[in-house]
Amino acid sequence: MFIRTLLVSSVVVLLVTSPGAVPASQAPGPRVIEVTAERFEFWPSEIAVAEGEEVELRIHSEDTVHGFRIVGGGTNLVIPKRGQGYAVTRFTGTQPGRYTFECSRMCGAGHNFMRGELVVRPAPAGHAR
């Protein structure tokens, strides 16, 4: 009986202290947006973000290696090939406007068509952060 209690207690302690466990008091993370890249488009190609909001973009490829660059934003990721994982980046809409993102790895004849926009919408009056 003692051994069983010890084992159960150990498992509970391990679960609570493991890296994957989220303390109840921790603030929720940014909104996660799944993005798909394939020749020659991103889906969605227009991503709305509220002013002041932080979003996490998880970008999968459906075919070859693509890139994900936010023009002028210093973000330039490699998106692995289909089935080989995904790229992650975070974006904070600190200023309203339209921010272009594009494929930054030559992916074929229509490479330059592969673009999209992050649209940061102004916060309602009185809610600006």
Added chain:
Amino acid sequence: MTPAPYETQSAPRWTVVVMLLALLWSTPVAAQQTDAANDGYPSTGPLSGYMDFHFNKADGENGVLDFHRFVLLLSHAFSPRLRFVGELELEHAFVEGLEESGELELEQAYVDFLLSRRLNLRAGMVLMPVGIINERHEPPVYNGVERPFVDTVIVPSTWFEVGAGVHGDLGRGWRYRAYVVAPLNALEFAADEGIRGGRQKGSEADVRNVAYTGRVEYLGIRRLTLGASVWTGESSFAAPRLDTSVTLGEFDARFRRERLELRWQFAQVRIGDAARLNDSLGRTIGVSPNVASSLRGFYGEAGYRIWNAGAPRDLVAFVRYENFDTQFRMPAGFEPLKEFDRDAWVTGLTYYPDPDIAVKADYIFLRNQSGLFPSRHLVNLGLGWWF
């Protein structure tokens, strides 16, 4: 890091204004301002390309091994808004002057002036924005060792010309491109391959007349792409007394859900003044080429990923039906050659040991409506890759 907004809601609408802005943006001073937050420009992209080689065997004929395409793509970004893309293709591995052999082709070489999401300029050697394959022709992208027949004899891919135009994304899933390009040469049209021989390929192209081409795509529903294309132009510059206007209209759709992928395309070509074109050519070369006044083709394809565990456990089976007739409508006084009213069943497998490598095998049953020419059975094997 948050970049400066690329475009705001108050972006100018008038084309003239935007074109003037294009000129301003392309000046060195403006580029310095634009590029301030974009380290690394100018930059030359890595060498990319695609290749494929085939084994083709038709019943009653010897098999053929052909290194069909060796293509290199180059890219260079002068700045975030000024980009160059080039595509140089060697077909059939060997080029020798004055003999029937391979081809060395400059399929793309253009500069993009990326102004805004909605409006961008492009000039140089451009791909005609017609059909599924012409702008999406990397071997891992399509099923089958060879490209569809419809995308060969109705839409003459790879179809490229010198020209200039605009392209952009209008939002809500709508995308477009429109170019002014060099026209076709009607004196090179033929009964079996339609307008294919008329491509000037940007080689000292005659622009006594110009042609117009454009495409609209709708991508507003996930995994569905709808497209419509048009190409129209006066094509008798080499015989000015003729009035051979050519118009090609095309519709296509692609859809993918889970393991299933569907494709459909329809294309029709109208050739004006075909009777006089045939008469004129008949007097010149001694035999009428029997060019039709209308060509038509369509196909539907279903592919299913029967092994879907990710490369190297990635296998697609497909079947495609094609119907294509380069003698669909004849001018008055000319009879259609029924051997060019054809249809084909194509079925096969595409195996991906890597997402960028396609090992292909297919079987084709090619029929025609003539009682004189038998149906053909073809077996093809191929290996194609992209890097």
